[in-house]
Amino acid sequence: MKNSVSRWAARRPNNSTTKMISNMEDPKTQTKMKKVTGIGGIFFKCKDPNKMKEWYKTHLGIDAGQYGASFEWYQDAEGKKKGLTQWNLNSETAKLYEPSAKDFMINYRVDNLESLVEELKKEGVTVLDKVETYDYGKFVHILDAEGNKIQLWEPTDE
Amino acid sequence: MKKISLIVLALATSFCFGFAFKSIMTNNSNDNTSLKRVTGIGGIFFKCKDPKKVREWYQTHLGLNTNQYGAVFEWYQGADSTKKGFSQWSPFKETTKYFDPSTKEFMINYRVENLEALVVELKKEGVKVTDTLQTFDYGKFIHIMDIEGNKIELWEPNDIVYEKLGVQMGSKTTK
Secondary structure, X not given: OHHHOOOOOXXXXXXXXXXXXXXXXOOOXXXXXXXXXXXXXXXXXXXXXXXXXXXXXXXXXXXXXXXXXXXXXXXXXXXXXXXXXXXXXXXXXXOOOOOOOOOEEEEEEEOOHHHHHHHHHHOOOOEOOOOEEEOOEEEEEEEOOOOOEEEEEEEOOO | OHHHHHHHHHHHHHHHOHHHHHHHHHHOOOXXXXXXXXXXXXXXXXXXXXXHHHHHHHHHHHOOOEEOOEEEEXXXXXXXXXXXXXXXXXXXXXXXXXXXXXXXXXXXXEEEOOHHHHHHHHHHOOOOEOOOOEEEOOEEEEEEEOOOOOEEEEEEEOHHHHHHHHHXXXXXXXX
16 A cells, blocks of 8 residues: 555645645745756666666666766657756765765756745755856755755756 | 545455466566667655655745645656656655665656566566556556665556546646
């Protein structure tokens, strides 16, 4: 039975959650700003990234190469705007996850990173670095309430 | 209520037929060299001290539309943009048994196209399968282990039913 718990199947709505959502959208309390729009990537540590990549390629068909694999999808039903979710493995010694001690890190796609960072700072969220801009988008790193490092990404999907 | 008993029934049925499934699958020797395997990320699950607090934090600061199980990301499939796809995001309690026998802090769910055929193939390849295939309205599931002890959830989704369940619950997706 447990394994249906992880998803939203066959359960009745939780009133407190519904209330929370409507509070959030109340224009009096907060102007609605689109924040995270999707999962931009999943990264996790392993002992032997090369061996693991080989295993995932052979058995699950995930071809990661040097920089990881990209799962391609669309943002719209017309198939005009692509979206990517990156998947990669890092060695256990990777500094990328610091100061988090966790063995995984999630990248979330966001709409407007600069204004989101401003807002997060006002809200007291720990922002670990400055926004960095690359050809494929803007990045910043923050910590969640339990010390998980989060990568925020405003992608340039072209 | 009816739905819950249906799920229980589905679970019970799949338990009963577990061994039957297993023997059918292992005796079937299809050639699946061109088998399409993982097609996307179906979900990310991670352990935390206080899942409720974590869900609220992600809702407040990152705008995830959460319910008591987490959040659901909505997108359109790369192979056919007229079809929706979903990825589940869920914080779990540290004491959860759901990731066992993995001791890791996270578990990834991968979407696959033909789970039954894939399981046959994976068994032939010597991959450790930790349970029997379970079928729900919203898809088929099985769990395997990678070579470093990460438990993996494989899901052949029924996205239409999955979306309907969310709507019935009054839940919003994140997109």
